Amino acid sequence: MCQLLAMNCNTPTDICFSFEGFRSRGGLTDVHTDGWGIAFFEERGVRLFLDPRPSAESPVADLVRRYPIQSKNVIAHIRKATQGRVALENTHPFQRELWGRYWVFAHNGNLKDYAPPLDGSFAPVGDTDSERAFCHLMQSLKSRFSRPPSPAALFAFLEAPVRQIARHGEFNFLLSNGDCLLAHCATRLHYVVRQAPFAVAHLKDRDVSVDFRELTRADDRVAVIATAPLTDNEAWTAIAPGTLVMFREGRPLSGTPTGTSPP
Numbered sequence: 001m002c003q004l005l006a007m008n009c010n011t012p013t014d015i016c017f018s019f020e021g022f023r024s025r026g027g028l029t030d031v032h033t034d035g036w037g038i039a040f041f042e043e044r045g046v047r048l049f050l051d052p053r054p055s056a057e058s059p060v061a062d063l064v065r066r067y068p069i070q071s072k073n074v075i076a077h078i079r080k081a082t083q084g085r086v087a088l089e090n091t092h093p094f095q096r097e098l099w100g101r102y103w104v105f106a107h108n109g110n111l112k113d114y115a116p117p118l119d120g121s122f123a124p125v126g127d128t129d130s131e132r133a134f135c136h137l138m139q140s141l142k143s144r145f146s147r148p149p150s151p152a153a154l155f156a157f158l159e160a161p162v163r164q165i166a167r168h169g170e171f172n173f174l175l176s177n178g179d180c181l182l183a184h185c186a187t188r189l190h191y192v193v194r195q196a197p198f199a200v201a202h203l204k205d206r207d208v209s210v211d212f213r214e215l216t217r218a219d220d221r222v223a224v225i226a227t228a229p230l231t232d233n234e235a236w237t238a239i240a241p242g243t244l245v246m247f248r249e250g251r252p253l254s255g256t257p258t259g260t261s262p263p
Contacts, residue, residue, distance in 0.1 A: 035087075
């Protein structure tokens with residue numbers, strides 16, 4: 001299966017440290033070698049980097065690792081293909097526009113016998129179950145709302161389509177419109193919130209540490225979400241399977257059970 005990484009903050013922050021450990025799982029410390037991608041929201045724009053090569057050996061990943069892009073919402077993905085060939089068009093995250101804003105989505109799992117009735121307003125470019133699910137969610141949002149919903153309304157609405165899609169299999173995903181970040185756990189997803197008092201963090205996959213006391217201000221707050229914890233000296237929280245959680249300003253808001261954990 002694939003692995004997911006996201007960051008949600010109350011102030012623009014770079015993800016270089018977490019990405020250093022995450023990219024190692026794309027062919028160095030793990031087997032997710034079928035492509036990778038990362039999206040950075042910057043105000044109304046998105047910087048999207050995709051590469052069908054393994055992240056551990058990707059020159060594009062080298063660029064991202066060295067480039068401290070500041071963002072309040074980031075979504076990244078390393079792929080172990082289940083459906084769809086290894087190709088750029090099948091590489092996550094996927095991006096679409098709705099109501100004059102970009103939306104970004106990445107999925108970890110496998111949806112079987114999944115052919116949603118898409119009306120053409122959002123169409124897959126590649127041939128993955130993941131991109132079909134994204135188009136299904138976006139179509140559902142467009143059909144339900146005529147204008148951008150509040151974060152609370154967005155969160156409440158998504159429970160039904162998420163439950164519907166997850167009947168087809170494992171549906172761990174990340175979704176953001178640059179204002180908030182939604183994370184759904186079907187089987188495995190964790191998060192850590194870094195805030196004062198800050199401390200030293202050490203990566204699991206690389207012998208790399210960083211002292212956040214030297215890099216942060218007292219009111220900074222950063223939530224990092226990942227399929228598996230990236231550090232070995234921080235207390236990561238496991239999201240309960242079948243739960244949708246919204247993150248805003250570096251803080252997890254109350255999750256809601258969707259009843260979508262696989263049997």
